[in-house]
Amino acid sequence: MAKEKDPFFVGWGKIPKDYKVFLISLTASIIAVFAILSYAISSTQSDPGDGALMGLTTAVGILQADPYPVLHVISSGRYQPGETIILSGGGKRGVVKRAAGFDGQVVRAAGVTMQRGDLNGMQLRSGKNGLRGDDTGADAFTVRVENLGRWRLTGEICDGKCLNGAMRPGRGLAHKACANLCLLGGVPPVFVSSAPVEGSEFLLMADANGKAVTEEILKFTATYVEIEGEVERRGELLIFKISPETIRLAQ
Amino acid sequence: MALSLLTMATWYIYAGGAVAAVFLTIGLGRLDENASDAWIFRPLLIPGVLLIWPLVLWRWRVLHRGENKLDRHRMPRAAQDRIALAFVCAIPLIIGIALISRQNPDALAPPVLLEAAK
Numbered sequence: 462m463a464k465e466k467d468p469f470f471v472g473w474g475k476i477p478k479d480y481k482v483f484l485i486s487l488t489a490s491i492i493a494v495f496a497i498l499s500y501a502i503s504s505t506q507s508d509p510g511d512g513a514l515m516g517l518t519t520a521v522g523i524l525q526a527d528p529y530p531v532l533h534v535i536s537s538g539r540y541q542p543g544e545t546i547i548l549s550g551g552g553k554r555g556v557v558k559r560a561a562g563f564d565g566q567v568v569r570a571a572g573v574t575m576q577r578g579d580l581n582g583m584q585l586r587s588g589k590n591g592l593r594g595d596d597t598g599a600d601a602f603t604v605r606v607e608n609l610g611r612w613r614l615t616g617e618i619c620d621g622k623c624l625n626g627a628m629r630p631g632r633g634l635a636h637k638a639c640a641n642l643c644l645l646g647g648v649p650p651v652f653v654s655s656a657p658v659e660g661s662e663f664l665l666m667a668d669a670n671g672k673a674v675t676e677e678i679l680k681f682t683a684t685y686v687e688i689e690g691e692v693e694r695r696g697e698l699l700i701f702k703i704s705p706e707t708i709r710l711a712q
Numbered sequence: 713m714a715l716s717l718l719t720m721a722t723w724y725i726y727a728g729g730a731v732a733a734v735f736l737t738i739g740l741g742r743l744d745e746n747a748s749d750a751w752i753f754r755p756l757l758i759p760g761v762l763l764i765w766p767l768v769l770w771r772w773r774v775l776h777r778g779e780n781k782l783d784r785h786r787m788p789r790a791a792q793d794r795i796a797l798a799f800v801c802a803i804p805l806i807i808g809i810a811l812i813s814r815q816n817p818d819a820l821a822p823p824v825l826l827e828a829a830k
Contacts, residue, residue: 505811611827615820634814655820685815689826712815 507633512577512626515539519571520546520583521599524592525695528667528674529621529649530560532570532583533696535599539574543602545698546570546581547649547665548592549622553639555647556585557673559592569595575625579697580651580663582625609692614654614701615711618666618682620644621651637683644675644682652701655685658692664701677705685711728762735761735768743775 476484520537524530530548534540548570550556570592575582585591620643623631630636632653644650650666658664668674669690687710690703736757741748761768 502807507817608829610825610829613821613824613826615823654823655817656822658823685817685820687821710815711820 507630509630510577510632512575512580512624512629512631514626515574515576517572518574518583519569521567521569521595521597522546523601523604524548524560524563524566524568524570525604526557526560526564528672528700529647529665530556531649531665531696531698532568533602533604535567535601540581543697544581545696546574546583547621547625547651547698549582549584549627549643549648550591550646551584551587553622553643553646553648555649556592557647559585563592563594567595567599567601569593575622575627577625577631578663579661580621580625582621584622584627604696605694607694609659609694609699611689612658612692612701613687613689613707614652614658614664614692615685615687616652616654616662617685618678619651619653620682621649621665623648624651624653624663632683634683640682641679644679647675650675650678650682652688652703658699659694661699664692664699667700667702669702669704671700671702674703674705678703678708681708681710687711725762728765731765731768732758732761735772739772743772 518537518539520532520534520540522532522534522537524532532546532548534542534544534546536542540546548556548560550559570583570585572583572585572591575584617632618640619632619636620640622643623636623639625631628636628639632640652664652666654662654664656662666674666678668677671693686708688701688703689707690701693700693702736754740754740757747754
């Protein structure tokens with residue numbers, strides 16, 4: 462019988478001699494190519510940063526509802542007095558409605574803490590367990606407000622929850638849809654500057670009047686943009702009161 | 713733009729729902745005698761019909777007219793090699809263009825103070 466030149470090969474059978482070299486070479490090549498490709502592609506991605514969830518905590522402080530809810534800490538087991546915390550809710554939701562009734566009041570906030578660099582965040586627990594008025598007589602203080610002038614900043618518009626550690630990565634094009642859903646849900650937008658402005662690279666965004674600015678910025682999230690606006694320090698947090706008509710893509 | 717796409721996709725799915733309702737209750741039993749009086753499995757086909765309902769309508773029409781000659785794969789088969797080659801070229805090309813044209817975070821302008829606080 463003539464030698465079979467093109468033997469039929471099935472996976473559970475013995476590999477025909479003629480195929481052995483070819484199959485081993487092919488398998489090794491595929492593994493090598495995909496290893497190189499995965500390294501090459503992943504090495505082009507930005508570092509997701511050090512944002513992370515840090516466990517449950519409670520803080521008493523002064524709530525400021527505009528442009529988005531933040532807490533200026535009076536006392537807390539975790540935060541120093543005077544630190545400012547950006548507040549968000551569960552999932553892709555903010556706490557604008559929950560916070561509206563407490564504007565300027567001393568409240569007790571409880572939830573999961575998030576931190577990225579000098580940016581503090583808290584995902585509040587639901588209902589009164591997460592946010593309620595505080596009647597323990599905590600010493601309220603006047604939140605320091607300082608105008609830092611008009612700036613042109615280059616950087617990225619992110620949602621303040623994912624950026625802070627709820628997602629990794631919480632910024633960049635791959636995260637754009639998530640960022641927009643979070644912003645639409647009321648999560649505070651945060652501008653990440655290309656370099657620190659007066660000591661911080663993170664700025665809570667607002668419109669020129671210091672109100673919410675979500676609708677105007679949705680088109681520009683997750684890309685590098687240039688924006689002009691007034692920068693204001695409130696407590697420990699910088700507020701970037703933008704002029705939406707000045708937003709344009711960087712580079 | 714995104715809203716228009718979303719609206720079109722929504723209406724596409726609605727149309728798929730209408731096709732699924734008619735095809736899975738009336739058409740399927742007529743086309744395949746093995747499916748006659750068999751109902752339990754039909755809801756499982758709904759997601760698929762929602763997505764490929766134009767293909768379902770076309771096959772329904774062909775089979776209803778008795779035009780099925782089992783040659784429906786001929787065209788894709790003939791083009792398969794060329795399509796595979798096109799993908800092999802297109803995928804690295806797309807990745808390459810994306811990497812070249814994306815914004816460079818290292819080249820961003822620093823903050824500029826336009827007007828000091830008064």
